[in-house]
Amino acid sequence: MDNRPFFEFNLLHFNDGQVDELKKFNKTSFDLETIVSNASNLKYRRGLLQEITSEFEHPSKDLVQMFAKRVYDGRITQSVLEQFTQLTHTALRDFIRDRVNERLKSAIDTDTSEADSQPDPEPRASSVEELSSVETTDEELEAYRIVQAIGAEVADPSRIAIRDNKSYCAILWDDNNRNPICRLHFLNTKLSVSVFAPSGEKRHDIEKVVNLYQLKQPIQAAICQYASRTLS
DSSP: OOSSOSOOOOSSSOOHHHHHHHHTTOGGGOOHHHHHHHHHHHHHHHHHHHHHHHHHHSOOHHHHHHHHHHHOOSOOOHHHHHHHHHHHHHHHHHHHHHHHHHHHHHGGGSOOTTSOSSOOSSOOOSSHHHHHTOOOOHHHHHHHHHHHHHHTTTSOGGGEEEEEOSSOEEEEETTOTTSEEEEEEOSSSSEEEEEEETTEEEEEEESSGGGGGGGHHHHHHHHHHHHHHHHO
16 A cells, blocks of 8 residues: 555545545445556656656756757767756746746636626736736746645646736636735745635745745635635
8 A cells, every 4th residue: 555545535625626536436336446547547647746846846867868968969968967957947937937928918818708797806907018018927937836736735726827917926716816816926025925815815925935835724725715616
């Protein structure tokens, strides 16, 4: 048996995917072979997610060498490897930033007819030019990935979205202004983050972005309140 369970279900905080997994243990549909196979997939998926996160934060030598060999014609020396380590790290961040910015720009054309008549607390940019003037920083993207990693333990991380503006960077559930998870205030040298837990909004000062992991409990609580609302 593995030291850690391949599946956990929290009766207070769960999402649609976890409910679907739990249904497989129903007596009428119980299939040991399917469960064993699925357990393996869940285990490896969790491991792969951790490895991917690690590679984005600190590219491994193997990953750097693989990319370097594809674009560099010379011999991969130690100095070349050191150079490409930083280049790979920067390229990965640029890739995420570009994808996020593309999504933000396309959001301008999204139909907002489902929004209610209440004032929008976080209005979208009114034009492509205004949106383009807002640059999502590397620190904000790093924070976004950390929040996704934290949220992946309790919900579908693909439903955690980022929306930047000039005063702060918002991280939302389902890219909905009325489902704020947290707001990143990274405009000055002092970093702070506001977390919208069920008990209310609370602002936390942090020394560096990685300190977001210390806010794991309130961030997960903020995410679960929307995930459970979706189920109801």
